[in-house]
Amino acid sequence: MLQSSAIPILKIGDFLLVSIQYDIHDKIAELLQQDILKRISETQAKGVLVDISALETVDSFIARSLADTAAMASILDAELIIVGMSPTVATTLTELGLTMAGVRAAVNLDEGYDLLKASLGQRVVDRRNR
Amino acid sequence: MEVIPIKEESDIVRARVAAKDMAQKMGFGLVDQTRISTAVSELARNVFVYAREGQVHLEVLNNPHNGIRITFIDQGPGIPDIDLAMKDGWSSSGSMGKGLPGAKRLMNRLEVKSEAGKGTTVIIEKWLS
Ligand SMILES: Nc1ncnc2c1ncn2[C@@H]1O[C@H](COP(=O)(O)OP(=O)(O)OP(=O)(O)O)[C@@H](O)[C@H]1O
Ligand SMILES: [Mg+2]
Numbered sequence: 001m002l003q004s005s006a007i008p009i010l011k012i013g014d015f016l017l018v019s020i021q022y023d024i025h026d027k028i029a030e031l032l033q034q035d036i037l038k039r040i041s042e043t044q045a046k047g048v049l050v051d052i053s054a055l056e057t058v059d060s061f062i063a064r065s066l067a068d069t070a071a072m073a074s075i076l077d078a079e080l081i082i083v084g085m086s087p088t089v090a091t092t093l094t095e096l097g098l099t100m101a102g103v104r105a106a107v108n109l110d111e112g113y114d115l116l117k118a119s120l121g122q123r124v125v126d127r128r129n130r
Numbered sequence: 131m132e133v134i135p136i137k138e139e140s141d142i143v144r145a146r147v148a149a150k151d152m153a154q155k156m157g158f159g160l161v162d163q164t165r166i167s168t169a170v171s172e173l174a175r176n177v178f179v180y181a182r183e184g185q186v187h188l189e190v191l192n193n194p195h196n197g198i199r200i201t202f203i204d205q206g207p208g209i210p211d212i213d214l215a216m217k218d219g220w221s222s223s224g225s226m227g228k229g230l231p232g233a234k235r236l237m238n239r240l241e242v243k244s245e246a247g248k249g250t251t252v253i254i255e256k257w258l259s
Contacts, residue, residue: 023143023146023147024143025139025140025142025143026139026142026175027139056150056164056167057146057150057164057167057168057171058168059146059168059171059172059175060172060226060228060229060232061171061175064226088160088161088164089164091161091164092161092164092165092168092236093168095165095232095235095236096168096172096228096232096233096235096236097218097228097231097232097235098226098228098232
């Protein structure tokens with residue numbers, strides 16, 4: 001039994017960075033979900049960037065796994081952003097019938113990082129005004 | 131013809147990569163290559179999830195269409211009601227019910243043959259012309 005996805009999860013300040021560099025199978029996708037959630041609770045990270053720009057095929061399993069991970073991350077008070085989904089993959093997912101509604105996306109890491117910083121800033125402001 | 135056995139999770143990846151490579155060599159554009167590999171991934175997973183094991187056959191089509199044909203064959207439980215299985219959102223396993231109807235949208239042709247207790251064969255085609 002594999003215990004971990006073996007995909008590196010890097011920490012930068014309040015955020016985690018995960019870059020999926022190769023085509024992963026279903027078991028690895030499940031382990032990665034587990035690894036990300038574990039790292040969020042260990043590090044109290046406030047945001048996660050998941051770079052999928054190297055994925056040539058994203059099918060319903062990976063799409064659902066990413067969406068589920070995002071939903072569970074938000075329960076742990078961390079925002080997950082999908083980075084670098086290619087237009088081709090996005091088109092194909094739509095035709096497959098998946099919307100990925102509720103999952104935030106960014107074109108590249110810079111944009112994803114800015115989105116996370118902006119929403120973290122917004123959350124601090126919200127908390128102060130409570 | 132290329133045959134890929136489906137026995138474990140990583141075989142689903144092997145099948146979709148092989149289909150994409152073949153489509154690329156045949157001259158399909160990137161969007162069609164991705165449609166093909168995504169459909170293959172969905173249908174190879176169905177073989178693995180519902181029948182435990184089976185085979186994926188990849189072949190070149192010449193007549194009347196030029197294109198690629200991929201056949202998924204298993205000796206699993208079969209599909210009792212094919213029309214129901216083709217409905218968007220219908221799943222016997224609590225999943226999303228996107229695989230069969232989604233693959234049909236991504237391809238030019240999708241045909242399901244199945245006999246309860248005997249197994250299932252799904253044929254898909256994408257045409258270049
Ligand atoms: N090879 C197969 N053998 C037996 N039953 C199958 C097979 N493929 C599909 N089915 C049946 O058809 C239903 C619909 O399949 P489909 O791939 O559309 O959805 P799903 O697998 O339930 O969900 P998803 O693919 O979205 O995760 C399945 O729930 C299953 O009952
Ligand atoms: Mg399916």
